[in-house]
Amino acid sequence: MTTPGLTFYTNPKSRGRIVRWMLEETGAPYATEVLEYGTSMKAAPYLAINPMGKVPAIRHGDTVVTECAAICAYLADAFPQAGLAPPAHSAARGPYYRWLFFAAGPLEAAWTNQALGVTVPEERAAMVGYGSFERVLDVLEGAIGAREYLVDDRFSAADVYVGSQLGFGMQFGMIDKRPTFARYWAALEARPAKQRADQLDGAMT
Structure with a gap:
């Protein structure tokens, strides 16, 4: 089974730093696309990913996730081997x-x-x-x-x-x-x- 590609959209002067840390905790390989405020962040290709025109966002295969807390929760579940979330049916x-x-x-x-x-x-x-x-x-x-x-x-x-x-x-x-x-x-x-x-x-x- 092929692992779907993971792309991280960010700017180093943004909340993308939170997601970068989370990605590094998962140990999963990922590609990084750096976007600039007011230009590529507001251009049509990225607005198709996040209509809010802000970073961070991730694309994992065909799945797009925005908002830092949602991305963190998603990545924890997508890469369970990293142990970054309690088991699905745990009281925790x-x-x-x-x-x-x-x-x-x-x-x-x-x-x-x-x-x-x-x-x-x-x-x-x-x-x-x-x-x-x-x-x-x-x-x-x-x-x-x-x-x-x-x-x-x-x-x-x-x-x-x-x-x-x-x-x-x-x-x-x-x-x-x-x-x-x-x-x-x-x-x-x-x-x-x-x-x-x-x-x-x-x-x-």
Whole structure:
């Protein structure tokens, strides 16, 4: 059986760095297509892949996946030999999905608003879906606690995505460098696959 080809569409100055790390964790071979903002990213060939005109995206055979959390989840299932997701019928699937999409939803929305200086009136807190920025960080800090990894004491795609959000947020001052977050991110950042991904992206900038 032939393994379908895997193509990664990215720009080194984008969220594509998250997917690069995930790809390196899978150990699967892939081709990289680097797109530029405002030109090839908005051109017809790429818009046929992602009409949003943004990266990252992947094409795996005939399957196209966009959005970082979705790509991470897809790759974990597409390459089960890498052990990047709990087994399909494991109880650990619940928290695995929970934290992947907590980071894609409440966490990203909260730190984005924080970075833009958007203040949500207290009486409208329920409307934004995350309540408050501090509540989001407190909940995530409680989930990480003293653990090395988020789910079932094993590294997973959830750590790639959540860790990347925290690392980016702390690097650019959008998320407080709480000791729990700093410890968690330092261990993830030292992973060989993360180091390889950073070297590959760094060589393009």
